[in-house]
Amino acid sequence: MKEITAIQPQLHPALANTRLQLAIYTATGRLVDKRKSTVDADSLPDYQELRTQANDIKRHAIDHLDHYLELFERNVEANGGKVIWCRDGKEVVDFLLTLAKQRKSKILVKSKSMTTEEIHLNDHLEEHGLEPVETDLGEYILQLAHEKPYHIVAPALHMTRYEVADLFEEKLQLKREEVPEKQTQIARGILREKFLEADIGVSGANFLVADSGAVVLVENEGNARLSTTAPKVHVAVAGIEKVIPRAQDLATFLKLLGRSGTGQQLTVYTSFLSGPRRKGEIDGPEEFYVVLLDNGRTKVLQDADKRQALFCIRCGACLNICPVYRRIGGHNYPWVYSGPIGAILTPQFKGLDKDPWLPHASSLCGACGEVCPVKIEIPRLLLELRADIEQAKAAKGEDKSEKLGFQAWAKLMSSPQLYRAASAAGSWVLQDMGDGGWSSKLPFFMNLGPAKGWLSARDMPLPPGESFRQLWRNRRKQDGTQAQPAQTQPSRAGKTSQGRQPE
Amino acid sequence: MPTRVSIFVTCLVDQLFPKVGIAMASVLERLGYSIEFREDQTCCGQPAFNSGFREEARTVARHFLDVFDDAEYIVLPSGSCTAMCGHHFAELFRDDEAMLHRVHAMEPRIWEFSRFLLEVAKTEDVGASFPAKVTYHDSCHALRELGIKQGPRRLLHHVRGLELVEMDTAEECCGFGGTFSVKFAELSGAMARTKVESIRRTGAAAVVSIDSSCLMQIEGAMRREGLAVKALHLAEVLAGGAA
Structure with a gap:
């Protein structure tokens, strides 16, 4: 038995689980291959230009965030919706509780949203007697299993169909079903009822479009469209960094997002949601809210360099390619955001002292930076965060052994x-x-x-x-050239030795 | 054509794989270069830089600059150390204008070995022979920081008797990562095993790379896993069978 010497012994169970290793490696490998085939020179000749454009747009939006958020708010209001500004998760929960109370509703249908995972929205709503129901298949499975997402895009990536069969049998008390299509039918049957019963639909947002006040959602299952249009009230919960200036910027981002995430030229559904149902329209919610969440983002904004982590469009490409994520899996990361992007977001949101090992848990191979569609310099930021962490430790006089070691080494x-x-x-x-x-x-x-x-x-x-x-x-x-090392040229550091002359 | 080339063999090659340095010098000499080895050279400072100890990295980087300030060509048998000197020194000294000036003056004179052969010596065929099936491992920093992908393969292509077979994970990290390899030993080992299995599937007699650090990780793991495949630096292959 090999001795465990990792500084993070909690990584051991994942590393020792060969079945899980193979499952993650295979599943992420499929996404890696699919991505590659949709961004290569034949499929998307201007891929690199699109990445540069995407980076420019995000940088501009983040540099002028106040302006674009206010423009977004004005346009949401012009469309008949309302923007709710929330500092943290508690304010989001309070808003939803009040809303549910006023509308006398108990069930909320939800489409997949990492932002609501970030604030543990479901747990808080359940504590107050409400029934949030995840309608994305992967998220629904995880809600039944009481697990957090394993992956930003494919939340139940780690589960086999047999494990899903076990789960459905136990939690839903149905006949065991191992065929994925049949499992989907089961979930669909249950969720259809929930869509009809729910008065409130909660979604995330892939993009907030400032010039049109629209919330843009991309998805493959159609559940996000149903969640946001079937109930009387739609609440989109989004981090403030999701705003982009113009609708036409979507031409850049939508080309990149599906390809980078799942290797799709476009996802199956792309929804543009701009306000409640208007007179004469036959569908859409009666009320439309956009919750703009800070939850630490304004703190991250203060670092003009490292805040580029907020450019992230949550495609998951960096997770799929990451040799570390592919070995330790999504549940070994301390926060909801896993993989390389998690390793640069977590210390910035949660503080450098919380999980100082995280930015160090990388071989610095750089694959993440290479696939990032918005060109976040993840490898360089990992290095910057390592330096920040060691500096903070030194300032506090904590854990000096490595510092002393490197001081001696530098002397040597x-x-x-x-x-x-x-x-x-x-x-x-x-x-x-x-x-x-x-x-x-x-x-x-x-x-x-x-x-x-x-x-x-x-x-x-x-x-x-x-x-x-x-x-x-x-x-x-x-x-027999020269017996002694010779000065070849004046050198500041002194001694040099000259080799053989060309033959 | 310049006649004098200064070699920075890297601390790893100096201490553990000296034959790689000798092989590199031999190939360069065969092409007509005069080689100088500045004896005061030590390390590029990357271990401290990657671990977050920038002050210590600066101390070592400053020493490197002192040693090589006036060298016309500095050739390294490592993509990783080349990236450190050629890209990251500038980050280290971003707040020190005088040092930054010295760094930028040195950057264009820093050459990774295979790139030097192709772009300065303008040679694809160094006259080597190596009759064996080999596979090439793309070291991460050479591939992603220096953009070196086809160059070493072109050099291998011209080696007499050599058959190059690609492994399915050529671009995937071997798991070395400097201090990562010992701080996260189990994780690093798991990454190495993927690489070893990939090499095994090629049926190659040797795995070739341009970074001795990767080769140390790969050979260490191959020995542990019982795979009798050689791990060779490109310079060792190119020095092979010289007339």
């Missing part, structure tokens, strides 16, 4: 004499311990710290008898 690496001495000592101690230059274990008194971590998962190379600089000197001697 900026002093050639010390470096050479340490190198000679290291190779003298280690060189005879391995078999063919590699070792699978070290004596117990050396099997510590980084060496122990390394050896827990792989063999370790040992320093050969001679370092490069020694080999190089020997080689030059053999060549």
Whole structure:
């Protein structure tokens, strides 16, 4: 049994679960392949330009957020709707409780919304005797299972149809059904009734369009359209960063969102919801509210560089490609936003001291930055957050061991004499311990710290008898060029040695 | 054609894989370059930078600049260290105008080995022979920070007797990630195993890359998993069978 040396031992169950590993890797791999096939040069020749455009638009919108939010509010009101400004989740809950009380309604149908997950809306509504019902199939499954979303786009990515069969059998007391299509039919039958009973429909928002006061929703199941049009009241809950300036900007974002998320050129449904039903219209809600939620976003806005994390359009592409997400899965992240985007959002929203390990849990492979449709510099922000975290720790005098280690290391690496001495000592101690230059274990008194971590998962190379600089000197001697290292050019750092002349 | 090239072999190659440095020098010499090795070189500072210790990284980066300030060409057997010197030094010294000036003056003189061969030496065929089936691992920083994808493959293509087979996860991280590999050892190991299985499926006799750090991770995992495949730096392949 291999020893666990990860600094986050809670990651171990996911890493040790080979069935889960394969399931996540396969499911995300399918999304990776599909994305690739819809953004490649043949399918979307201007993909890179679209990304740049999307980044420009988001940057502009975030830089002028106050302006566009007010413009959005004016246009929502002009359309007959109302904007509700909420500082945090509690204000959202209070608003919905009052609304439900006034309308004497108990059931709320909900379409998929990460923003409402962020504030644990369902739990709070249930505490007050209301019945929120998730109508996205994945979210419905998770609501029955009392789990949080595993993935921003595919919330029940980790569950097999057999697990869904178990769940439906237990929670719905129905005959066991293992065929996904039949499972969908079951959920659909139940949810249809709920759509008819509910007086309030709650949705999220993919985009808030400032120049038209519209809420734009993309989805594949049609449940969002039903949730927002069948009940008498529609409430869209959105983070303030979702606003974009113009309807025509959607031409950029809609091309990117479906492709990046699920590898679809467009999602099956794209709904533009602008206000309540007007005179003469045959459908739509009687009342239309947009809840604009802060919940920490204005705090994130204060950092002019790192606030680009708010450009995120929640496509999930960075999760799918991330070798870390694909191993540890969505439930090992401390907040609802998982994967690389979660690793840069969480510390900014929750504070640097809450889960300082999170931005460190990346090999910095950069795949996330490469697939981000709005070009958030995720890898660079991870590095910035690491620096912020270590600086905050140092300021508080916390956990000095790594800092001291790097201070000593920096001394060693900026002093050639010390470096050479340490190198000679290291190779003298280690060189005879391995078999063919590699070792699978070290004596117990050396099997510590980084060496122990390394050896827990792989063999370790040992320093050969001679370092490069020694080999190089020997080689030059053999060549008979120059016996002593020579100054080739004036150099600030002193000694240089010249190699062989071209043959 | 310039005659003198200064090599920065990286701390990892100096300490653990010196043959890679020798191989790189041999290939460059074969092409007519005079190689200098500045003995005061140590590390680029990346371990501290990636761990969030910028002050310590600056100390080491400053030393690097002192050593290589006047070198005309600085060639490295590593995409990752090249990205550190060529891209991240500027981030480290963003608030220090004088240092930033030195960094920007040095950036165009920093060359990753395979790119130097193709773009400066303008050589695709270095006259090597290596009769074996090999697969190529794209190291993340070379691929995504330097945009190196086809270059090393073109160089391999010209090696006599070499057959290049692609693995299905060539662009997927091997899991090394510097201190990540020991801070999150189990996770890093899981990533390495995916890579090892992918290499196994190719039936290649060797996996080739341009970063010794990835190769250390991959070979360590291959040995642990009992896969008898060689892990070789591109320089070692290109130095092979030289006439």
